[in-house]
Amino acid sequence: MKGTAPVTEKADLQSVLDRAAEGGRITPEEALDLYRDAPLHALGSAADAVRRRRYAGTEHIATYIIERNINYTNVCVTACKFCAFYAPPKAKDKGWTRDLDDILRRCAETVELGGTQIMFQGGHHPDFGVEYYEEHFSAIKAAYPQLVIHSLGASEVEHMARISKVSAEEAIRRIHAAGLDSFAGAGAELLPARPRKAIAPLKESGERWLEIMEIAHNLGVESTSTMLMGTGETNAERIEHLRMIRDVQDRTGGFRAFIPYTYQPENNHLKGRTQATLFEYLRMIAIARLFMDNVAHIQGSWLTTGKEVGQLSLHYGADDLGSIMLEENVVSSAGAKHRSNRMEIIDLIRKAGRVPAQRATTYEHLVVHDDPANDPVDDRVQSHISSTAIEGGTAHPELKLLASN
Numbered sequence: 001m002k003g004t005a006p007v008t009e010k011a012d013l014q015s016v017l018d019r020a021a022e023g024g025r026i027t028p029e030e031a032l033d034l035y036r037d038a039p040l041h042a043l044g045s046a047a048d049a050v051r052r053r054r055y056a057g058t059e060h061i062a063t064y065i066i067e068r069n070i071n072y073t074n075v076c077v078t079a080c081k082f083c084a085f086y087a088p089p090k091a092k093d094k095g096w097t098r099d100l101d102d103i104l105r106r107c108a109e110t111v112e113l114g115g116t117q118i119m120f121q122g123g124h125h126p127d128f129g130v131e132y133y134e135e136h137f138s139a140i141k142a143a144y145p146q147l148v149i150h151s152l153g154a155s156e157v158e159h160m161a162r163i164s165k166v167s168a169e170e171a172i173r174r175i176h177a178a179g180l181d182s183f184a185g186a187g188a189e190l191l192p193a194r195p196r197k198a199i200a201p202l203k204e205s206g207e208r209w210l211e212i213m214e215i216a217h218n219l220g221v222e223s224t225s226t227m228l229m230g231t232g233e234t235n236a237e238r239i240e241h242l243r244m245i246r247d248v249q250d251r252t253g254g255f256r257a258f259i260p261y262t263y264q265p266e267n268n269h270l271k272g273r274t275q276a277t278l279f280e281y282l283r284m285i286a287i288a289r290l291f292m293d294n295v296a297h298i299q300g301s302w303l304t305t306g307k308e309v310g311q312l313s314l315h316y317g318a319d320d321l322g323s324i325m326l327e328e329n330v331v332s333s334a335g336a337k338h339r340s341n342r343m344e345i346i347d348l349i350r351k352a353g354r355v356p357a358q359r360a361t362t363y364e365h366l367v368v369h370d371d372p373a374n375d376p377v378d379d380r381v382q383s384h385i386s387s388t389a390i391e392g393g394t395a396h397p398e399l400k401l402l403a404s405n
């Protein structure tokens with residue numbers, strides 16, 4: 001593994017791990033030593049102890065959510081090197097934008113399939129300022145008030161505020177008033193300057209990303225936080241990313257969850273020269289649970305790492321297995337091939353020794369699947385790379401299913 005020599009002796013490493021397992025705060029230096037050198041099983045066991053204590057009484061439960069990513073445009077001026085989704089504005093034959101009717105049809109399908117959340121996700125379109133999001137969020141909320149709009153992040157706020165020539169604070173106030181419930185925390189990638197400039201040179205700095213999240217939290221708009229692993233960052237830079245989030249969280253408490261995911265190597269400018277291993281990913285889940293003692297939820301992922309690793313993450317500190325995405329096109333464009341459905345996710349969680357529960361965006365349990373005899377049977381609730389989630393469905397049978405398995 002990359003990075004400098006450990007500063008903690010072996011015996012001390014165990015005492016740091018014991019302290020962390022008991023809920024004591026660890027320093028970034030200690031976190032780096034544990035991340036690099038603690039035995040994997042010991043790291044996982046300490047993280048699981050912290051999870052069980054935090055969720056005492058419901059520690060037997062692991063959650064998932066049903067949501068839909070709605071990709072409103074792929075046109076983007078920011079040209080991140082790891083991204084396989086965007087089209088630059090001058091590539092007219094590759095760029096597309098969905099109209100509002102199309103977006104509302106996708107919302108209708110989400111409701112029909114029991115989804116509770118939509119993630120509005122797209123490029124930094126050169127014409128889309130605050131007004132675009134106000135119009136779309138208010139139309140979605142007017143038609144489907146039951147859908148939670150958990151979308152966008154600091155990068156989109158920075159971009160739309162620039163286009164509309166307003167402050168980030170005004171942009172957040174206005175899209176929140178129009179219907180945005182919470183930020184998904186996209187665009188965090190790697191927050192430290194060196195790796196961020198290497199993979200997303202046109203994005204705002206990591207400090208600015210956090211500053212905008214802090215403004216949002218102070219306005220009552222909470223968020224999740226993410227990390228993209230495996231684009232050539234060092235272990236020290238990964239821990240620095242966690243430290244930067246933890247410091248803001250100490251002030252705001254507005255990050256509901258931390259969600260690391262792994263870089264996918266296809267169809268982008270980095271060409272897969274580097275990648276995080278599955279062991280590095282599991283170590284990250286565990287160290288995030290131990291180090292980020294002020295963040296409630298650590299989300300495991302099956303989309304980029306596979307179902308078995310997703311299952312394992314539940315034993316390394318994760319309390320949530322993310323979403324069944326009725327539609328996903330962004331990481332899928334970069335090569336993420338894993339697909340699943342609601343019944344399979346329920347089964348995966350159960351076989352990991354937990355009771356599955358469908359959750360809301362704010363993590364309340366909506367349905368606890370404690371009796372297999374009552375499991376849902378709608379096999380249309382599955383993840384797709386598609387233009388529509390429903391094949392031959394009643395909502396919009398005219399829309400063709402493009403690809404799924």
Ligand code: SF4
Binds near residue numbers: 077080083084085123
């Ligand atoms: S990651 Fe987002 S901001 Fe970066 S190029 Fe892709 S669509 Fe644009």
